[in-house]
Amino acid sequence: ACSSAQSSGSSKPPKPSFSKQDLEHYEESGITHSQLSHVFQLSNFRPLQRAAINLSMSGKDLFLVMPTGRGKSLCYQLPALCSKGFTLVIAPLVSLMEDQLMYLKSVDVPAVTLNASSTKEDSKRVLAGMIDKNSPFKLLYVTPEKIAKSKLLMSKLDKAYNMGLLARIAVDEVHCCSQWGHDFRPDYKLLGILKRQFPKVPLVGLTATATSNVLKDCQKILCVQEPITLTAPFNRPNLYYEVLQNKERYKNQSGIVYVFSQKDAAAVATDLQKKNILAQPYHANMEPSDKSLVHQRWSSKKIQVVVATVAFGMGIDKADVRFVIHHTISKSIENYYQESGRAGRDDGSADCIVFFGFADIFRISTMVVMENTGQQKLQNMVAYCQNVDRCRRAMMAIHFDEVWNDDECNQMCDVCRHGNDYITMDITKHARDVVTIVEMASSMDEKLTPLKVCDAWLGKGPAKHRKTITVTSLSRLEVESVIIYLLLHGYFSEDFSFTPYTTHFYLKLGRKAALLKNDNHSITMKMKRRVMSHATVRQSINSAEVFIFHMQAVPFFHRF
Numbered sequence: 150a151c152s153s154a155q156s157s158g159s160s161k162p163p164k165p166s167f168s169k170q171d172l173e174h175y176e177e178s179g180i181t182h183s184q185l186s187h188v189f190q191l192s193n194f195r196p197l198q199r200a201a202i203n204l205s206m207s208g209k210d211l212f213l214v215m216p217t218g219r220g221k222s223l224c225y226q227l228p229a230l231c232s233k234g235f236t237l238v239i240a241p242l243v244s245l246m247e248d249q250l251m252y253l254k255s256v257d258v259p260a261v262t263l264n265a266s267s268t269k270e271d272s273k274r275v276l277a278g279m280i281d282k283n284s285p286f287k288l289l290y291v292t293p294e295k296i297a298k299s300k301l302l303m304s305k306l307d308k309a310y311n312m313g314l315l316a317r318i319a320v321d322e323v324h325c326c327s328q329w330g331h332d333f334r335p336d337y338k339l340l341g342i343l344k345r346q347f348p349k350v351p352l353v354g355l356t357a358t359a360t361s362n363v364l365k366d367c368q369k370i371l372c373v374q375e376p377i378t379l380t381a382p383f384n385r386p387n388l389y390y391e392v393l394q395n396k397e398r399y400k401n402q403s404g405i406v407y408v409f410s411q412k413d414a415a416a417v418a419t420d421l422q423k424k425n426i427l428a429q430p431y432h433a434n435m436e437p438s439d440k441s442l443v444h445q446r447w448s449s450k451k452i453q454v455v456v457a458t459v460a461f462g463m464g465i466d467k468a469d470v471r472f473v474i475h476h477t478i479s480k481s482i483e484n485y486y487q488e489s490g491r492a493g494r495d496d497g498s499a500d501c502i503v504f505f506g507f508a509d510i511f512r513i514s515t516m517v518v519m520e521n522t523g524q525q526k527l528q529n530m531v532a533y534c535q536n537v538d539r540c541r542r543a544m545m546a547i548h549f550d551e552v553w554n555d556d557e558c559n560q561m562c563d564v565c566r567h568g569n570d571y572i573t574m575d576i577t578k579h580a581r582d583v584v585t586i587v588e589m590a591s592s593m594d595e596k597l598t599p600l601k602v603c604d605a606w607l608g609k610g611p612a613k614h615r616k617t618i619t620v621t622s623l624s625r626l627e628v629e630s631v632i633i634y635l636l637l638h639g640y641f642s643e644d645f646s647f648t649p650y651t652t653h654f655y656l657k658l659g660r661k662a663a664l665l666k667n668d669n670h671s672i673t674m675k676m677k678r679r680v681m682s683h684a685t686v687r688q689s690i691n692s693a694e695v696f697i698f699h700m701q702a703v704p705f706f707h708r709f
């Protein structure tokens with residue numbers, strides 16, 4: 150058995166899943182729809198909910214990996230109602246618990262919480278209720294800190310366990326256990342005590358994001374012997390994915406705009422306000438009370454848009470988010486999937502749009518410079534944005550090692566919807582020219598930022614940077630695309646330089662640059678065809694491509 154949270158133990162890795170037949174069996178039997186509709190007023194189970202509920206009811210330990218908003222909570226709330234005693238739920242944030250308690254109250258399910266802000270009387274009542282045979286509540290929400298620090302709570306749990314009243318343990322956001330996960334919480338590391346102390350109580354760990362390594366780690370930390378892992382299909386068919394290089398839209402619909410920095414949050418919010426859009430900023434440095442005020446106003450539709458840094462994340466449970474716009478690209482596809490996935494939780498269609506800006510790549514690159522795999526992850530995100538010929542869902546599916554069939558997109562991404570709007574260009578000569586610029590600079594002991602390289606190539610800035618080459622005929626956007634392509638494919642690479650105040654990003658020759666000296670070497674890249682449509686000529690001028698769709702929607706805002 151697992152003797153300490155740190156023990157390497159002998160536990161096996163989680164089973165990826167069990168057989169398809171097993172799954173079908175659990176998806177089709179056991180808990181009934183009437184139990185679902187009776188209390189929760191929902192008409193159908195979503196994929197895997199029924200299997201998860203039945204497995205947990207039959208006493209199995211379970212890891213449930215399901216995108217955010219798909220309904221993981223139901224998978225312990227419904228079993229809680231159908232079992233004697235109460236279910237212990239560990240959740241990382243008090244705000245998360247409060248949302249759930251509010252919801253449970255609205256459907257008449259008795260639930261309580263114990264956390265740092267509970268009053269003495271509340272705590273007393275809750276602790277007494279835990280060992281009351283009449284079970285005055287079916288769910289008890291606690292923070293991991295409570296488990297780690299409150300001996301009183303542990304003693305009551307012990308007593309409840311011996312009385313057969315501790316029905317189940319749910320560990321929400323279970324990836325917080327693992328340092329490999331992105332939200333590590335030290336107190337989650339101590340939760341192994343639960344399974345060691347209460348081995349007969351089935352445990353369910355829930356998360357939206359864990360990779361199999363993270364799950365293995367969680368399994369070890371939680372001292373779960375042989376959990377069954379259920380992984381929901383990651384595809385969100387109702388989300389429309391798009392990448393733009395500029396643009397507009399949306400009226401009276403709730404949304405989130407993700408930005409790079411606190412400064413950007415304030416600036417973009419102000420821009421939107423000037424356009425009479427009810428927008429407010431949100432970032433980590435705000436007072437907690439201001440943060441929750443913005444969150445509340447947005448939830449109750451008093452404001453339309455939250456302009457946020459990634460600090461606006463966990464605990465956001467608004468069902469009718471109609472758009473998530475990334476004003477700046479995310480630092481990885483994992484982050485993007487998570488952030489954009491906050492749209493359309495009500496199953497209604499919603500848009501997930503990324504504004505792909507050249508300079509942003511380097512801002513993020515320097516931000517993640519300390520992370521081991523930071524550049525690689527960013528490059529994958531950039532490749533997602535740069536892509537013009539592959540279904541965006543397919544790109545994500547491949548990234549997450551999902552089995553994928555291209556029809557599943559159902560025209561719900563810009564690439565599938567707008568089809569083959571790209572041309573294959575031979576960029577060999579262009580590549581030679583731009584690589585020469587960087588080479589020449591370096592022979593003069595100079596380093597060039599990507600922006601300087603663009604300028605030099607377009608004929609701006611000091612002439613010494615383009616002595617042996619001619620000014621390019623490409624547009625600025627094309628110039629940027631070529632440089633990004635060369636960076637993604639190893640003709641250029643990052644050259645960071647650190648000052649006490651900031652990190653600079655320069656371009657240097659990459660491992661493949663020398664190939665360009667070879668006459669037979671050629672490079673082709675897919676680029677968007679230049680299209681000017683009647684509807685968008687107004688403001689597009691220098692964008693290499695313009696999208697027209699949702700013409701019924703009134704133009705919403707412009708990035709630039």
Ligand code: ADP
Binds near residue numbers: 223494
């Ligand atoms: P998660 O924890 O996976 O992020 P939640 O459990 O918070 O998701 O559920 C998200 C939303 O989905 C909630 O509003 C919930 O009521 C709703 N929901 C859950 N199950 C169903 C279902 N079977 N049908 C319709 N809505 C559901």
Ligand code: MG
Binds near residue numbers: 221222321
């Ligand atoms: Mg949840």
Ligand code: ZN
Binds near residue numbers: 543558
């Ligand atoms: Zn597609």
